[in-house]
Amino acid sequence: MASLAAIVGLWTVQLLPSTESRDEPWKSYRLPDTLVPTYYNITLWPRLHPDAYGLFLFTGKCKVVFTCLKETDLILIHCNKLNLTSFDGHLAKLSAVGTAVAPSIQKSWMQEVTQYLVIQLKSKLRAGEHYELYTEFVGELADDLAGFYRSEYEENGEKKIVATSQMHPTHARKTFPCFDEPAMRAVFCITLIHDRGTVALSNGMEIDTTDSIHDGKPVTVTTFEPTKSMSSYLLALVVSDYTNVTSANNTLIRIWAREKAIEDGHGDYALNITGPILKFFEDYYNVSYPLSKSDQIAVPDFYFGAMENWGLVIYRETNLLYDPLTSSNANKETTATIIAHELAHMWFGNLVTLKWWNEVWLNEGFASYVSYLGADFAEPSWNVKDLIVLDDVHRAFAVDALASSHPLSSKEEDIIIPEQITEQFDTVSYSKGASVLRMLSDFLTEPIFVQGLNTYLTTFAYQNTVGEDLWNHLQSAVIETGTVLPLSVKDIMDPWVLQMGFPVVTVNTTTGQISQKHFLLDSESTFRRRSPFNYEWNVPINWMKTQVVQPRIWLLEKMAFNNNMKTNGNEWVLVNLNMTGYYRVNYDTENWERLLNQLSENHQVIPVINRAQIVDDAFNLARYNQVNAIRFACSTGVEECQNLTSIWYRQWMDQPYQNKIHPNLRSTVYCSAIATGGTEEWDFGWAMFQNATIASEANKLMSSLACAKNQTLLQRYLGYTLDPSMIRKQDASSVIVYIASNTDGQSLAWDFVRKNWPYMFTEYGVGSFNFASLISGITKTFSTEEELQQLQEFKRENSQVGFGSGTVALEQAIEKTKANIKWVSENQKEIADWLVARMA
Numbered sequence: 001m002a003s004l005a006a007i008v009g010l011w012t013v014q015l016l017p018s019t020e021s022r023d024e025p026w027k028s029y030r031l032p033d034t035l036v037p038t039y040y041n042i043t044l045w046p047r048l049h050p051d052a053y054g055l056f057l058f059t060g061k062c063k064v065v066f067t068c069l070k071e072t073d074l075i076l077i078h079c080n081k082l083n084l085t086s087f088d089g090h091l092a093k094l095s096a097v098g099t100a101v102a103p104s105i106q107k108s109w110m111q112e113v114t115q116y117l118v119i120q121l122k123s124k125l126r127a128g129e130h131y132e133l134y135t136e137f138v139g140e141l142a143d144d145l146a147g148f149y150r151s152e153y154e155e156n157g158e159k160k161i162v163a164t165s166q167m168h169p170t171h172a173r174k175t176f177p178c179f180d181e182p183a184m185r186a187v188f189c190i191t192l193i194h195d196r197g198t199v200a201l202s203n204g205m206e207i208d209t210t211d212s213i214h215d216g217k218p219v220t221v222t223t224f225e226p227t228k229s230m231s232s233y234l235l236a237l238v239v240s241d242y243t244n245v246t247s248a249n250n251t252l253i254r255i256w257a258r259e260k261a262i263e264d265g266h267g268d269y270a271l272n273i274t275g276p277i278l279k280f281f282e283d284y285y286n287v288s289y290p291l292s293k294s295d296q297i298a299v300p301d302f303y304f305g306a307m308e309n310w311g312l313v314i315y316r317e318t319n320l321l322y323d324p325l326t327s328s329n330a331n332k333e334t335t336a337t338i339i340a341h342e343l344a345h346m347w348f349g350n351l352v353t354l355k356w357w358n359e360v361w362l363n364e365g366f367a368s369y370v371s372y373l374g375a376d377f378a379e380p381s382w383n384v385k386d387l388i389v390l391d392d393v394h395r396a397f398a399v400d401a402l403a404s405s406h407p408l409s410s411k412e413e414d415i416i417i418p419e420q421i422t423e424q425f426d427t428v429s430y431s432k433g434a435s436v437l438r439m440l441s442d443f444l445t446e447p448i449f450v451q452g453l454n455t456y457l458t459t460f461a462y463q464n465t466v467g468e469d470l471w472n473h474l475q476s477a478v479i480e481t482g483t484v485l486p487l488s489v490k491d492i493m494d495p496w497v498l499q500m501g502f503p504v505v506t507v508n509t510t511t512g513q514i515s516q517k518h519f520l521l522d523s524e525s526t527f528r529r530r531s532p533f534n535y536e537w538n539v540p541i542n543w544m545k546t547q548v549v550q551p552r553i554w555l556l557e558k559m560a561f562n563n564n565m566k567t568n569g570n571e572w573v574l575v576n577l578n579m580t581g582y583y584r585v586n587y588d589t590e591n592w593e594r595l596l597n598q599l600s601e602n603h604q605v606i607p608v609i610n611r612a613q614i615v616d617d618a619f620n621l622a623r624y625n626q627v628n629a630i631r632f633a634c635s636t637g638v639e640e641c642q643n644l645t646s647i648w649y650r651q652w653m654d655q656p657y658q659n660k661i662h663p664n665l666r667s668t669v670y671c672s673a674i675a676t677g678g679t680e681e682w683d684f685g686w687a688m689f690q691n692a693t694i695a696s697e698a699n700k701l702m703s704s705l706a707c708a709k710n711q712t713l714l715q716r717y718l719g720y721t722l723d724p725s726m727i728r729k730q731d732a733s734s735v736i737v738y739i740a741s742n743t744d745g746q747s748l749a750w751d752f753v754r755k756n757w758p759y760m761f762t763e764y765g766v767g768s769f770n771f772a773s774l775i776s777g778i779t780k781t782f783s784t785e786e787e788l789q790q791l792q793e794f795k796r797e798n799s800q801v802g803f804g805s806g807t808v809a810l811e812q813a814i815e816k817t818k819a820n821i822k823w824v825s826e827n828q829k830e831i832a833d834w835l836v837a838r839m840a
């Protein structure tokens with residue numbers, strides 16, 4: 001799954017006591033080890049028109065065949081928010097398969113907190129026998145972005161409804177009763193009943209489409225090929241009146257979107273690169289694409305960036321669709337890397353699936369890492385691989401340097417309730433995960449990494465694993481190739497995976513001393529988790545000495561000496577070439593000076609990533625200068641720039657059908673023009689936002705509308721975030737954070753969130769607001785005592801309501817504010833002096 005919302009770290013400090021003994025199995029959040037499913041036969045019928053009460057519903061039938069592993073008189077199966085039909089007073093029917101005899105049901109009920117359908121039997125199911133459980137149910141096709149849900153858009157003035165799904169991580173149970181844990185793999189046979197004229201899609205290929213009459217209504221019944229054995233969270237269902245573009249070279253590839261977007265060619269870029277990316281991964285893993293087709297679809301409302309459902313990947317529109325006329329280069333790059341991320345999961349994650357959510361980091365970190373390789377293959381001229389340093393390594397550093405960070409991997413028993421599972425999908429999992437896997441691949445070398453990966457995928461195809469299985473397969477590749485490592489793969493990796501944070505490696509070129517220390521933003525942070533590794537790491541050190549790359553060395557203790565690191569005269573040492581290591585580097589002053597000299601004299605000899613690193617100027621060195629120059633000039637209030645952007649924007653207002661502003665400049669121009677403009681500019685931007693048919697264009701307008709300086713306009717815009725007919729629920733958190741990023745809107749946004757928190761949290765937003773990014777986004781510049789007090793008060797006042805998936809973000813915000821206050825007070829004078837010196 002691609003998590004685009006820039007979630008700045010979130011982690012639960014244990015919401016619920018998970019170790020507390022619970023006698024009744026239905027009060028435990030984990031399924032017992034008595035039953036495993038093998039096969040589901042599911043029929044669903046989503047209604048794309050409201051019923052007499054204005055509700056959108058779906059009806060369904062589900063038959064699940066399961067095997068009893070251990071004798072039991074209890075069936076626990078996940079089920080949430082479904083109204084089950086009663087048969088003879090019970091919520092399900094049980095029958096036997098083969099030689100088994102089905103016990104009668106004693107009692108059945110819904111256990112809401114743990115989300116189970118509980119069935120107590122009069123006698124026991126027998127180990128080794130197979131049974132079949134049948135249910136019929138009604139659910140709501142709500143606009144809550146979870147399970148089987150409803151998304152809406154307008155085309156030619158007509159409102160259209162799409163039934164779409166997001167099962168991951170724990171929402172399949174909101175669609176049909178199922179064993180909703182990743183290790184409970186099964187084959188899913190899906191049938192969808194839908195209005196004539198609409199298209200139904202699912203993981204498998206459509207094998208039969210028949211018109212018929214159901215409940216007196218003319219419908220089409222589409223049956224899909226049975227899926228491979230897979231986890232419930234990877235199931236996908238979509239009913240829409242979309243069209244597609246398609247190509248078939250070995251695998252059938254289809255890109256689906258609204259009719260207009262497809263007609264205008266917005267699916268073409270995705271179609272162009274999907275074939276090459278699939279081919280890349282087939283070669284990379286040395287495993288054929290496991291399915292008969294690859295569908296990708298863009299829906300108007302989607303909580304995450306995209307979801308890797310096996311064979312039917314669902315995206316936010318902005319991430320899949322690309323319009324050569326209005327999208328920027330950055331949009332194209334995002335599309336390529338997100339497609340590569342999702343397609344990487346078709347093998348790593350879907351063919352082989354991690355057993356439990358405590359190792360989300362391995363699944364997501366891996367896909368994030370290889371997404372750069374896949375995108376690089378599709379677009380070799382972009383140097384996409386270098387972007388990982390900016391997009392992931394630095395992003396991970398920012399949160400992992402806080403004392404409230406957390407290790408990549410958790411204990412299985414600590415990740416139990418759905419909120420804890422959702423919290424796993426944070427920056428640490430994605431970006432630190434990608435960074436440490438990149439480091440691993442670098443010190444193993446890519447061919448050995450890939451060899452281990454291949455045997456891992458072939459050995460465990462259609463099964464579930466734990467992270468250690470991957471280490472073992474990499475270790476075998478190390479042994480087979482005779483590679484020399486100072487420790488086993490597992491021993492090298494454990495400190496990176498099982499303890500939080502990262503080291504700063506200090507090199508003293510006078511003495512040859514190399515040492516490591518846990519890097520913390522505030523070195524005096526009080527709260528500190530105990531670490532089994534004492535905050536030391538096994539650090540691979542790749543380095544160069546005055547232009548010559550040296551053999552890799554390892555820092556396995558707190559401190560070591562290496563004579564080769566000593567320098568004479570003008571020699572310099574550069575450590576962590578290309579930033580492949582997940583650590584920061586510090587040098588003695590002399591070496592810093594010689595490095596900076598080298599940079600100013602002849603920077604070519606220093607790898608570009610390290611140059612960027614050294615001068616902390618990565619973006620300007622890497623790409624689009626004109627854009628940066630304009631953005632900088634406009635944001636610092638240079639009058640010519642503001643006049644220019646206002647003129648361009650004004651021209652567009654005069655001729656709304658002819659937007660001549662260059663796509664790469666639009667965000668900057670819109671923002672600047674709306675900031676300097678008045679109500680008229682804002683209203684025009686809003687009208688264009690509402691009319692926008694291209695998601696990337698809508699996004700640019702949506703963020704630019706937050707640039708206004710007029711408080712009334714900003715206040716009005718904030719109000720829209722609680723009205724889904726104005727701002728889609730998927731975008732509400734972003735809009736509030738955009739407004740908070742504007743100095744004129746910062747306190748408005750904060751006041752708004754404080755005032756509305758109970759409503760947002762308990763009624764409006766469940767499943768739609770991204771509470772973690774909301775809190776971290778609003779508080780990111782907090783640096784005064786007053787703000788700290790407000791934060792603490794906010795925490796106190798809402799402790800009854802709770803913070804859910806924003807719990808840890810709130811703790812981090814408090815910690816970061818404290819660190820900022822301290823930093824400002826310590827550096828105030830220096831900053832003032834520095835500024836005075838520059839002004840003089």
Ligand SMILES: *[C@@H]1O[C@H](CO)[C@@H](O)[C@H](O)[C@H]1NC(C)=O
Binds near residue numbers: 041043189
């Ligand atoms: C699935 O169930 C339907 C009835 O609900 C039945 O018609 C169909 O044959 C079943 N399919 C399979 C593959 O068992």
Ligand SMILES: *[C@@H]1O[C@H](CO)[C@@H](O)[C@H](O)[C@H]1NC(C)=O
Binds near residue numbers: 057082139140
């Ligand atoms: C489920 O049943 C409850 C209680 O009868 C009712 O309020 C609710 O609307 C029903 N939901 C659906 C989706 O039918």
Ligand SMILES: *[C@@H]1O[C@H](CO)[C@@H](O)[C@H](O)[C@H]1NC(C)=O
Binds near residue numbers: 245
């Ligand atoms: C998908 O695209 C193909 C090729 O353009 C076309 O033949 C097919 O009818 C399309 N399917 C739907 C449901 O639009």
Ligand SMILES: *[C@@H]1O[C@H](CO)[C@@H](O)[C@H](O)[C@H]1NC(C)=O
Binds near residue numbers: 279
């Ligand atoms: C089809 O795939 C083969 C091998 O992957 C490739 O060489 C060929 O160019 C592809 N053809 C088209 C039309 O894309």
Ligand SMILES: *[C@@H]1O[C@H](CO)[C@@H](O)[C@H](O)[C@H]1NC(C)=O
Binds near residue numbers: 268269272324
């Ligand atoms: C897709 O590929 C075709 C054929 O190579 C090319 O003409 C077209 O410009 C490409 N479209 C996009 C959006 O990249």
Ligand SMILES: *[C@@H]1O[C@H](CO)[C@@H](O)[C@H](O)[C@H]1NC(C)=O
Binds near residue numbers: 286
């Ligand atoms: C890919 O796998 C095949 C066997 O399935 C093997 O013969 C071949 O050497 C492998 N290629 C690579 C590059 O590992």
Ligand SMILES: *[C@@H]1O[C@H](CO)[C@@H](O)[C@H](O)[C@H]1NC(C)=O
Binds near residue numbers: 386577607
């Ligand atoms: C650093 O990365 C560049 C490509 O970005 C590559 O050409 C170069 O060989 C790498 N240098 C080292 C020392 O790995």
Ligand SMILES: *[C@@H]1O[C@H](CO)[C@@H](O)[C@H](O)[C@H]1NC(C)=O
Binds near residue numbers: 510511
């Ligand atoms: C490097 O070592 C010299 C000699 O021991 C010492 O004076 C200096 O402070 C050290 N510098 C750093 C950055 O550790």
Ligand SMILES: *[C@@H]1O[C@H](CO)[C@@H](O)[C@H](O)[C@H]1NC(C)=O
Binds near residue numbers: 639640643
């Ligand atoms: C910007 O526009 C204002 C109002 O039209 C004008 O007075 C001013 O001279 C312009 N400034 C520059 C630098 O062009």
Ligand SMILES: *[C@@H]1O[C@H](CO)[C@@H](O)[C@H](O)[C@H]1NC(C)=O
Binds near residue numbers: 678679710711712713
């Ligand atoms: C701010 O916007 C409001 C609403 O459009 C408008 O009534 C008011 O005049 C504007 N204030 C200023 C100072 O432009």
Ligand SMILES: *[C@@H]1O[C@H](CO)[C@@H](O)[C@H](O)[C@H]1NC(C)=O
Binds near residue numbers: 157656657691
């Ligand atoms: C906005 O959309 C409406 C309704 O679809 C249409 O009538 C109007 O012309 C559009 N305006 C612009 C400027 O695109």
